[in-house]
Amino acid sequence: MKKRLDDLLRATVEYCFDAGLLKRGPIPEYVIEVPNNAAHGHFATNLAMTFASTQRRRPLDIASTIVDNLKDEQGILESTKIAGPGFINFKIRAREWRKLLVQILRERADYGRSLAGQGEKVIVEFVSANPTGPLHLGHGRGAAIGDTLCRILSFCGYRVEREFYINDAGEQIRFLGESIYSRFRQIRDPDYPFPEKGYHGDYILDLAAAVSRDLDLETLDREEAITLCAEKGKAIMLSEIREDLTRFRVDFDSWYSEMDLHNSGLLEDTLKAVRRASYLFEEDGALWIRTSEMGDDKDRVIRKSDGRFTYFASDIAYHLQKHERGFTRAIDIWGADHHGYIPRIKASLTAHGIPEDWLSVMLIQLVKLWEGGEEIRMSKRAGTFVTLRELMDDVGVDAVRFVFLTKNHESPLDFDMDLVRKQDSENPVYYVQYAHARICSIFRKAEAEGMVLPAEPGDLLGGLVLEEELDLIRTMSLFPSLLRDISLTLEPHRLTYYLTDLAALFHRYFNLGTKTPEHRIITSDSNLTQARLWLVDGVRIVVANGLRLLGIGAPEKM
RNA sequence: GCCCCCGUAGCUCAGGUGGAUAGAGCACCAGAUUCCUAAUCUGGGUGCCGCAUGUUCGAGUCAUGCCGGGGGCACCA
Incomplete structure (x- = not known):
């Protein structure tokens, strides 16, 4: 319009x-x-x-x-x-609005879909949790935002690849191995030292049990055992992460391993490329990249004086890989604590002639958990944290996903367990889902009364004359442009607000009927009833499409 | 010290790339169900949009500076 x-x-x-x-x-x-x-x-x-x-x-x-x-x-x-x-x-004119409703009814599950992205190839990297522990709330927020964004981008005509980058090559994995090994030894010898930088969570005990079932750790020497613990532990954690994400309805197209980056020689190739661009120099026995010439505030080390590469080296290689794989655009979703990496990554991309706006980084702010009016403090190192799995068990996937999308990702999020557990209208996800269920219920009632809708609305929609009815159509008509806006601004949270608005409009419309019987959807006038059923069918379509993009179910009964 | 984010109603937060009289939920009070689900709705009122300059026809929105809160600085990952 x-x-x-x-x-x-x-x-x-x-x-x-x-x-x-x-x-x-x-x-x-x-x-x-x-x-x-x-x-x-x-x-x-x-x-x-x-x-x-x-x-x-x-x-x-x-x-x-x-x-x-x-x-x-x-x-x-x-x-x-x-x-x-x-x-x-x-x-x-009202006539024009009614035509839009016809369009919604025709396009159904495709309503809102567009070609705005023109098939542009985009890679979205998100979650990318270290396989050294279970997913926690912060990962959940990133997962919900990333996944919804991907769904919206695909719907808007982008060719999207979702990627999980596995940090499986660094010190952290070594600490994981040491932690597991130490817990194993402590079964016999409670005084066996625990690594200072180790992981304290209880899940390490489970890992120790699982690893020692498959391997005879007792007979191996320490180094060998730690290496094996690290490998096994990593594999177990990774498969648990995959399980959790699947249950959270987040599917990745590819899992990119940092280890592979090293083994395949890509890291070395990258270094050669950087060297050719003469941005490398050696100092104090380390290898540096001159990112300060490209907007970073200082130069960065790529290979330490002990000969090992820094994570930054892999990150450069990884991002260059993304570019070489033919993506014309990359979106990274990181925890806000990584913001300091943006300038140096961009600088190293610039050094390779990749334009600055090729990469967009979305920083996800902290999640704080509240229960009973108090904040639950979390620390991964200390092992006191709430996992995504526990949260899903407690309040359900629908509610968790919705709440993670009720705020701009750049704002810290307070996750109120008490509110999210509630299964009533105070909980926004139920409010929206209920709109869908309620419409389904109206249709069940209409069918029970022998009402049958023709295949096409035809002229019947002329019966829709109430301001409330046209308002609903107007709001529905904003859906496609909202999705386009979201794909441009990368602000998926706006979808939850839109759906809450639409649901509120619908509930209000429904409630007109409680005061004024002639405003009920199912009335004695069969033509009018049909027109109104078409109208709420439109609402049902938009709500269902919106919920689908959020990865949330649209129940027919509640 | 430098960088990033935040500051909007009592609380939690929206605010659609600069528009007209800044919104929602919660909380608080009063009400509505012989009815398609009361898992709902109706009515009642709040704001130096942190402060100050600037940009312009016009600023919650953009720029600069300051104040307050959070986070980050490494040959850590």
Whole structure:
């Protein structure tokens, strides 16, 4: 609808140019928006105001010139008003809104889908948890945001690859092995020392038990045993991580191992490439990359003086790999504590001639858990943390995913266990899901009363005349552009707000019937009943599509 | 010291790439069910949008500085 209005306005301006009513020149950037005040109509544009400076005329004059010459060939406008400092406010005929409902009913599960992304190849890397422990809340938030974003991007016509980067080559894995081994030895010898940088969580005990079942740790020498513990432990953790993610409805297309990066020689190749670009230098026995010339605040070490590579080296190689794999765009979702890495990664990409905006990094802020009015403090090292698995057991996948998307990812999130456990309208996820269930219930009732909807709504929708009914359609019509906006701004949380709004509109509409029986959806007038059933079917479609993009179920009964 | 994020109603937070009179939920009070699910709804009121300059027709939104809170700085991962 916005597009049609835009075409109409441009045609009008062209006409005014031809007729000499406006000085010919470039049309300035302007917006068409849905005003937050309903009295300002369905759409408003600031066109006349942005025109003012180049036309050297008062915005109000320009507005009336435009309004007097509107090229509304198809008669979509019901009224046009000039208001305030020079806004033009439009109302669209009800007939046009009803046509949009027809479109929703036709497209069904595809409603909202678009080709906006033009098949652009995007790689989204998220979660990427170290396989040294179970997934915790922070990973869950990243997983929910990343997965929903991917679903939306795909729906908007991008070719999306979801990737999990496995940090399986560094010191941390060694500490994991030492921790497991130490716990094993402590079974016999409680005084056996535990590594200072080890992992204290109880899950290490389980790992020790599992590893020692398969291997005779007793007979191996310490080094050998630790290496094996590390390998086995890593494999077990990784498979648990996969299980948790599957249960959380997050599927990855690829799992990229840092170890492979080393073994396949890609790391060495990368270094050669960097060297060719002459951004490397040696100092104090270490190998450095001159990222400071590309916007980083200092140079960074790539290979330490002990001969081992830093993680940064793998990160550079990994990102160059992404680029070589043909992705025209990359999105990384990291914990906010990694923000310091952005400049150096971008700098090293720049050194290879990769444009700065090829990579977008989304930083996910902290999750704090609250229960009984108190914060539950968490620390992975100390082993006091709530895992994603425990959270799923406690409150369910739907609620967890929804809550993780109720805030901008750049804001810290307070996760209130008491609220999320509630299964009533205070819990936003139930509020939205219930809208869907309620509509299904209405349909069951209609069927029980022998109501059958024809295949196409035809002219029946003319019965939809209430402001509340047209409001619902208008809100539904925003869905496709909302998804496009989300894919551009990378702000998937906006979808939960939209669905909550739509659900509220629907519940309010439904409740009209409790006061005024003739506003009930199922009435004695069969034509009107059918029209209203089509309307709420539209709502059901949009809610279901939205929930699907959030990875949340749309129940038919609650 | 440098970098990132946050600061909007009593609380938790939205605020659609700068628009008109800044919103929602919770909390609080009062009400609604012979009815398609009361897992719902209706009504009642709040704001120096942290402060200050600037950019412009117009700023919660952009820029700069400051204040307050959180996080991060490594030849750690």
